[in-house]
Amino acid sequence: MNILRTPLVRSLAVAAAFAVAVPAFAAPSDKWNVELKGRSKVDGEITLAVTPEAGEATNVAIAIPAATNHEAAAVLISNALSKEFGAGVYAIKTDDTDEVEIKAVNGNRDFDVIVVRNTADGLELKLDRD
Numbered sequence: 001m002n003i004l005r006t007p008l009v010r011s012l013a014v015a016a017a018f019a020v021a022v023p024a025f026a027a028p029s030d031k032w033n034v035e036l037k038g039r040s041k042v043d044g045e046i047t048l049a050v051t052p053e054a055g056e057a058t059n060v061a062i063a064i065p066a067a068t069n070h071e072a073a074a075v076l077i078s079n080a081l082s083k084e085f086g087a088g089v090y091a092i093k094t095d096d097t098d099e100v101e102i103k104a105v106n107g108n109r110d111f112d113v114i115v116v117r118n119t120a121d122g123l124e125l126k127l128d129r130d
Contacts, residue, residue, distance in 0.1 A: 046077065
């Protein structure tokens, strides 16, 4: 009997492969930083999902023109998030010109941020929670 063909081993292998393929969601936080690096080689779009703890996600799509550097992309992202949420939910600002800081305000809940899509080839994003 080949052990790799038993139903239990196959199930475990599938579960392990699925666990590796699905990204783990970070724990919610009251403050997130979107760090940017590089320059967009093409016209593209960045979509961020902001999800309050025990709430529904809000997707925010940001158009990124070709040749946009990380400083300009930070401003575009900050402006789009500020327009979507206003000032009462999150305080959003650029920090060190290549980073966007998103912080819950007015007693709002912790939240998650994920990159849903980045088609702005050459522009890298890294999310850090504080």
